[in-house]
Amino acid sequence: MYRLRLFAVRHSRGFEWLYRRLERLMIGLDPLFARIGHDRVEAPVALIERGVKSLLFDCRMCGQCVLSSTGMSCPMNCPKQLRNGPCGGVRPGGFCEVKPAMRCVWALAWDGATRMEDGARIREVLPPVDHGLKGSSSWLRVSREKAAALREAREAERTALARAFPAAREIEPATAPLAEEPPRAVSQEVRK
Amino acid sequence: MSPADQDLGDSFPQYEAPPPGHVSGSRLERVLRAGKFAVTAELNPPDSADPADVLEAARPLGEVADAINATDASGANCHMSSIGISSLLTRAGYGTVYQISCRDRNRIAIQGDVLGAAAMGVRNVLCLTGDGVGVGDQPGAKPVFDFDSLSLLRTIRTMRDEGLFLSGRKITRPPRMFLGAAENPCVPPHEWRPERLAKKVDAGADFIQTNYIFDLPVFERFMARLRDLGVDRRVFLLAGVGPLASAKAARWMRSNVPGIHIPDAVIERMEKAAKPAAEGKRICVELIQQIREIKGVSGIHVMAYRREHQVSEIILESGVLKGRVPQRRRSARPRPAPV
Incomplete structure (x- = not known):
């Protein structure tokens, strides 16, 4: 919905905060998703995502969301689907070249980005x-x-020692192991 | 004897490594890196399959331009393709800027075309988003926009500098091209235009050609901000200019061609003039002379749609070439022209 989309850009900072929480939750849930099977959770999660984001952002489910880098203004709503800024055809007042009644998605994006904590992300080439x-x-x-x-x-932390002594690992593999240690192979007292 | 064994002849382009300190073998790049004020001009593409029409359109521009821009269905109107025009122009010895719009071709077609153009001797490319199909002569066409101008820039830079297609496949002889992008300093969102240009430089732009500049104060503010960002030192900027034909034509352009901003004062001046065409030319010459003085401007880009006959006079009257003769038509084997 166009008006909700404008609302999202006006409150880009709030949505940025909200999304960060969601992202953290999703990362926390990832082991669970992995156990169920990412393939099995795909359809239900996509359904919820579609519902929420089409309402708020007129989301087109491109599957590669960049809202956090575009001031919460979805670039898939740009008739040219530009991912890196406005075209040269923006009309006076910041209206779209192709759809004159619509505000330019990218004029809004830059506007929204100024209100966000990580607004500078809009400068990255996508x-x-x-x-x-x-x-x-x-x-x-x-x-x-x-x-x-x-x-x-x-993994990088765990294998740092092994990678620092490559020759030793080669000739005496037991001195710098890369492989995961089974719990019983390790003295529990020392590790604690 | 198979065709591959035959001597391809003197008019055939050769694959050459760029001179030291250059990314391409482009004459435009040499002129700009030598610190000379460069001139480029836009060619009006023919609605014809006759190469003579291309050469005839190029002749009045070649006298004064370091490179001639071949537009890619600008305004979404169908004409001879930019790759065809560019190829013909390189064979005739002209420097050319091959324009690519993202509107009509996907990433597979564009990357292939870039190799094809480079093989034909094209050394400059201008990466554009492109006008929407709705303003053109075939509004029912499918808009492609697989790339945007920035992902296109980054793609060609990857092809040139890494020798890779976007798929990661290797290119044995990379396209040595001077990469260009467009900017429109006089349309909204004004405050973000310099930032967007900086982003284009990050994406890979070596030079910029702007849309028409008729509003000098707006352009000066834009340039000041570019200098603050330090972008003027990382890219060569050619400011876009062009002669207006009449007040009526100016009004029509302003309301029908996307991205054109002409202040009322300029239109009023055209209206009051006894000879509008001459006045349009005078305004253009004055603008060039004022733009030349702005720090960070490396050249001008003349877009004289249907007024190509005036280009040579405009450039010579403005005095920006300072006696330099940009284009030397070659007679035999391609040879770098003196800068």
């Missing part, structure tokens, strides 16, 4: 949309990605 991901849940994609990054960071 890649083109992958049309193969249309209709899928962006929330799940983000939580999978962030959870994977967290796992990777933990």
Whole structure:
């Protein structure tokens, strides 16, 4: 709905706060999603996401949500679906070249970004949309990605010693193991 | 003898590494890096399949322009393609700016076209979003917009500098092209236009050609902000100008062509003039002379739609070339022209 969309941009900071909470929740739930199976949770989560975001942002379910980098103004509503700023055809008063009755999505975006804590993200160059991901849940994609990054960071910490002594690991593998240790192989007293 | 074994002849473009300190073999790049005030001009594309029509349209521009822009169905109106025009122009020895609009082709077509154009000797490319299909002569066409101008810039930069398609597949001989983008300083959102230009430079733009500048105070504010951001030192900016034909034509352009801002004062001046065409030319010359003095402007881009015959006079009267002769038509093998 156009008026709700304008409301979202006016309250971009509030929505930024709200989304951060949601994102944290989704990352926390990721192990659960993994256990159920990401494929199985996809449809119900996408359904909820579609309902919420189409109401608030006129979301088109591109599956690669960038609202946090576009002042909470969805770039898929731009008739040219530009992902990196307004075109050169914006009309006086900030109206759309193609749909003269609509405010330019990107004029709104820049406006919304100024109110956000992380508004500077609008300056990053974003890649083109992958049309193969249309209709899928962006929330799940983000939580999978962030959870994977967290796992990777933990893994990097755990394997730092092994990677610092590559030759030792090669000749005496037991001195710098990369592989996960089974719990019984480790002295519980020392670890505590 | 198979065709591949034949000598392809002197008029055929060659694959060459760019000169040191340059990203392309472009004459426009050499002129700009040498600190000279550059001139580019837009060609009115023919509705014809005759190469002679392209050469005839190029002749009045080639005398004064370092590169000629081949538009890509501007205003969403169908004409000869920019890749066809650019290829013909390079064969005739002209520097050319190959315009790509994101409106009509997807990423597969565009990346292939970039290689094709580079192979034909095209050394400058201007990445554009493109006007919506609704304003053109075939409003029922499907708008593509697979890329936007920034993802297009980043894609061609990746092709050129990393030697990769966006898919990650390797390009054996990368396209050596000088990358351009457009900016429209005089339309909303004014306060964000300089930031958007900075973003285009981050995406890969080496030079900028702007839309028409008729409103000098607005353009000066825009340039001041660019200098504050330090962007003027990272990119060459060519300001867009053009002669108006009459007050009526100016009004029509303002309300029918997307992205054109002409202040009332300019239209009034045209209205009062006894000879509107001459007045349009005078306004254009004055604008060039004023724009040239603005710090951070590296050249001008003349868009004289259906007034191509005036381009040469306008440039010579403005004095920006200072006696420099930009285009030398080559007679034989392609050779870098003296700057």
